[in-house]
Structure formats: C-alpha cells, structure tokens
Amino acid sequence: MERQWPMLQIALDNLSLDQAFVTTRLIAGEVDIIEVGTILCVSEGVRAVREIKALYPGHIVLADAKIADAGKILSEMCFKASADWVTVICCADINTVKGALQTAHQYGGDVQIELTGSWQMAQAHDWYDAGVRQLVYHRSRDAQAAGASWTEQDLATLQQLSDMGFKLTITGGLVVDDLPLFSHLPIHAFIAGRSIRDAADPVAAAREFRQTIRHIWG
Amino acid sequence: MERQWPMLQIALDNLSLDQAFVTTRLIAGEVDIIEVGTILCVSEGVRAVREIKALYPGHIVLADAKIADAGKILSEMCFKASADWVTVICCADINTVKGALQTAHQYGGDVQIELTGSWQMAQAHDWYDAGVRQLVYHRSRDAQAAGASWTEQDLATLQQLSDMGFKLTITGGLVVDDLPLFSHLPIHAFIAGRSIRDAADPVAAAREFRQTIRHIWG
Numbered sequence: 001m002e003r004q005w006p007m008l009q010i011a012l013d014n015l016s017l018d019q020a021f022v023t024t025r026l027i028a029g030e031v032d033i034i035e036v037g038t039i040l041c042v043s044e045g046v047r048a049v050r051e052i053k054a055l056y057p058g059h060i061v062l063a064d065a066k067i068a069d070a071g072k073i074l075s076e077m078c079f080k081a082s083a084d085w086v087t088v089i090c091c092a093d094i095n096t097v098k099g100a101l102q103t104a105h106q107y108g109g110d111v112q113i114e115l116t117g118s119w120q121m122a123q124a125h126d127w128y129d130a131g132v133r134q135l136v137y138h139r140s141r142d143a144q145a146a147g148a149s150w151t152e153q154d155l156a157t158l159q160q161l162s163d164m165g166f167k168l169t170i171t172g173g174l175v176v177d178d179l180p181l182f183s184h185l186p187i188h189a190f191i192a193g194r195s196i197r198d199a200a201d202p203v204a205a206a207r208e209f210r211q212t213i214r215h216i217w218g
Numbered sequence: 219m220e221r222q223w224p225m226l227q228i229a230l231d232n233l234s235l236d237q238a239f240v241t242t243r244l245i246a247g248e249v250d251i252i253e254v255g256t257i258l259c260v261s262e263g264v265r266a267v268r269e270i271k272a273l274y275p276g277h278i279v280l281a282d283a284k285i286a287d288a289g290k291i292l293s294e295m296c297f298k299a300s301a302d303w304v305t306v307i308c309c310a311d312i313n314t315v316k317g318a319l320q321t322a323h324q325y326g327g328d329v330q331i332e333l334t335g336s337w338q339m340a341q342a343h344d345w346y347d348a349g350v351r352q353l354v355y356h357r358s359r360d361a362q363a364a365g366a367s368w369t370e371q372d373l374a375t376l377q378q379l380s381d382m383g384f385k386l387t388i389t390g391g392l393v394v395d396d397l398p399l400f401s402h403l404p405i406h407a408f409i410a411g412r413s414i415r416d417a418a419d420p421v422a423a424a425r426e427f428r429q430t431i432r433h434i435w436g
Contacts, residue, residue: 045263091309091335095360117309142313
C-alpha cells in the first residue's frame with residue numbers, strides 16, 4: 001500500500017560531511033529521504049553519497065547533483081555510489097534527461113527534475129513523455145533571500161503539474177507554517193533544510209514537520 | 219596589451235584526479251586555461267580545484283560547477299579553493315548570478331554563464347546588466363551525441379551575443395576542423411576535451427589547436 005502522507009526529506013547542504021553527520025545522527029530516524037545537497041556534493045564529491053547510504057541503508061538517498069549535461073556519466077557516478085535518486089536541472093537538454101533516466105532504471109533508481117530558476121511549462125510535457133515522473137518545485141534560495149515568497153502562481157503551477165501526473169517534491173526555505181498552503185495537493189515529499197538543521201532542537205523540529213504533515217494529509 | 223587570439227582551454231572531464239593529472243602533466247604547457255570539469259567536481263569535490271591550481275599556479279583555473287542556486291556559497295567554496303573563474307548555469311535565478319558575481323569580485327575572480335540546454339535571449343540582457351561579461355556557448359554533449367551539429371543558428375546567436383559585448387567561450391565536442399566556422403568572431407576561448415585528452419598524441423593535438431587558432435586569428 002502506498003503511503004498516505006507526504007514524505008519528509010532532510011537536505012544536507014553542509015560544507016562538509018562531518019557537519020552533515022551532526023544532523024543525520026540526530027534526526028535520521030525522523031525523515032524518509034536524506035538529500036546529499038549540491039553544496040555537499042561539490043564540497044566532498046560523490047563519496048558523500050556513498051558514506052551517507054552506508055550509514056543509512058534503509059533511507060532513500062538523493063544526490064542533488066543538478067545534472068545539466070553528461071546525463072549518463074554523472075548519474076551513473078551517483079548511482080554507483082548507491083544513490084537512489086538523482087536530480088537533473090530544468091534547463092538540461094532532453095537527451096541529458098533521457099540519459100540520466102535510462103541509467104537510473106538500470107540501477108533501479110529514479111530521476112527528479114529540479115525546477116530552479118527559469119523553465120517553461122512546455123518542457124513538462126517533454127519530461128513526462130521521456131518517462132520522468134518526479135519534479136522538485138524549488139523556490140530559489142537566492143530568490144527567497146531577495147524576498148520572493150510562495151505565491152498563488154506557485155500553487156496554480158503545482159496544481160497543473162500534479163494534474164499532469166507528476167509526483168511533486170516541494171522545497172525552498174520551507175517552514176512548518178508553510179505546509180497548509182499545499183494541503184489540497186497530493187504532495188510526494190517536503191524538503192526541509194535549515195529549518196531543521198539550524199533549529200535549537202533539530203529532533204523536535206523534524207517531529208513537528210512530520211506531525212503537521214500527518215495532521216494535514218492523514 | 220590584450221592577446222590577439224582566442225585562448226585554449228582543456229576540459230578535465232575525468233572521473234578521477236589521477237586520470238586528470240595524466241593529461242595535465244602532458245599538455246599544461248600548451249593551454250591557457252585548465253577547466254576542472256563538472257564530472258571531476260562531482261567525483262572528487264572541490265579539492266580537485268585546489269590541487270590543480272597548486273600544480274599550475276600560472277594558469278587560469280576554471281571550476282565548471284554549473285551553479286544553479288546558492289550562488290554565494292558555492293562560488294565562495296570554489297574561489298576559496300583558488301579557482302579563478304566559476305560557471306553558473308543559464309537557468310539560474312538572476313539573484314544566484316548576482317551572488318556568484320559579487321563573490322567573484324571579492325576574490326578577484328570571474329563568473330561565466332554556461333549556455334547549456336534551454337535559455338532565452340532576453341536573459342542575456344539581464345546577465346549583462348548584472349555585470350556578467352563571459353558566456354560559455356555549449357553544444358550539449360548529449361544533444362551532440364544525438365546528432366546535433368553546429369548550425370547557422372548557433373553562429374547567428376554567437377554574433378548577437380558578441381555584439382552585446384560578451385566574451386565568448388565555445389565548447390561542445392570541438393575538433394580542429396570546427397575552428398574556421400568561428401573565424402569572423404572575436405572568440406575569447408575555445409574548450410577542447412576529448413579531442414585532446416583521448417588523442418593518440420595529446421601534445422600534438424593541443425599544438426594543432428593552438429597553431430590553427432593562431433593561423434586563423436593571428
């Protein structure tokens with residue numbers, strides 16, 4: 001039976017693995033998906049993926065590599081390091097998407113398209129036709145820092161993507177109070193990063209996310 | 219005096235640093251710019267940038283991180299590792315571009331926008347206004363593998379970007395025979411990867427690139 005509520009994903013956007021471990025040793029038991037963030041991928045390389053999966057084999061481990069080209073090579077590097085899922089950036093050529101997806105299926109993994117920055121709805125049809133089923137709807141960290149908030153347009157776009165058949169992951173400076181905004185949608189996963197990692201009590205913060213999710217979608 | 223001919227950049231898209239060193243120890247003397255490719259960045263992390271610059275302090279070292287978000291953090295990671303230039307992917311939010319550029323200027327470095335996959339000419343004006351002066355025009359590795367070649371449209375777009383005042387770097391499966399296609403443009407740099415790395419004689423291959431560049435633009 002498929003689970004009835006959105007999954008919770010912790011984003012490890014740390015500068016080093018040891019910093020990431022400080023978070024995971026506390027809250028791994030509270031999350032479904034552990035994301036090796038782009039910052040950690042660039043900082044430590046793909047060994048970060050390998051070591052996180054070795055420590056947490058029961059979790060879904062996502063390599064947020066934001067692949068823009070060389071889809072087969074980069075995704076294979078991540079899947080060989082035991083990633084379950086990898087991300088491809090939204091502006092990637094469709095052949096890059098197909099290469100990553102083909103590789104994912106060879107390894108029993110999956111590909112998420114990362115909707116960060118500039119993209120067009122017309123691309124969503126190409127992704128679906130290529131076999132993509134997971135999208136990450138990302139309020140840009142930098143746009144957010146510049147004051148951009150969740151808008152009606154965000155919610156309309158999410159509805160449209162959901163209606164097309166995509167599983168949606170939501171991210172971008174999410175806090176618990178944002179969750180009710182999405183209550184009418186069958187969200188696949190929510191990503192929390194700093195709101196859990198930087199909380200005074202990360203375990204309590206993660207539990208509050210889980211409980212709120214179950215309350216809304218339960 | 220500014221140099222009169224395009225620079226030559228070697229792309230180290232290796233899976234490991236030791237493989238990259240096999241190339242650099244042979245041909246570093248023949249190139250102006252050493253690119254730590256995205257594949258190598260993901261494989262080894264930012265230490266690849268640090269070690270390449272330590273070995274070749276007289277070269278321009280480019281971290282092809284294809285930054286999509288967290289422009290300040292990711293670019294600072296690369297500049298702290300002694301990168302001279304970093305790439306930002308074309309779909310990045312303009313605030314990501316600005317963050318990377320501001321950081322670059324603090325470190326005396328520069329930012330290149332990587333034109334891989336889907337982008338719009340309207341964005342080019344935003345990049346210029348934000349202070350970007352370098353673009354990398356990239357025939358996608360995967361589009362290329364699917365049969366895409368250099369087209370009249372590519373050349374028209376390059377002319378337009380050059381007229382706007384951008385310095386252009388050209389890449390995407392380049393071979394020496396492609397160079398005359400660009401002879402009417404003031405190209406800033408050409409990137410060669412596999413055509414040098416995988417040549418029977420990489421030194422001869424790199425020299426042929428340099429000599430052809432000087433012959434055409436000299």
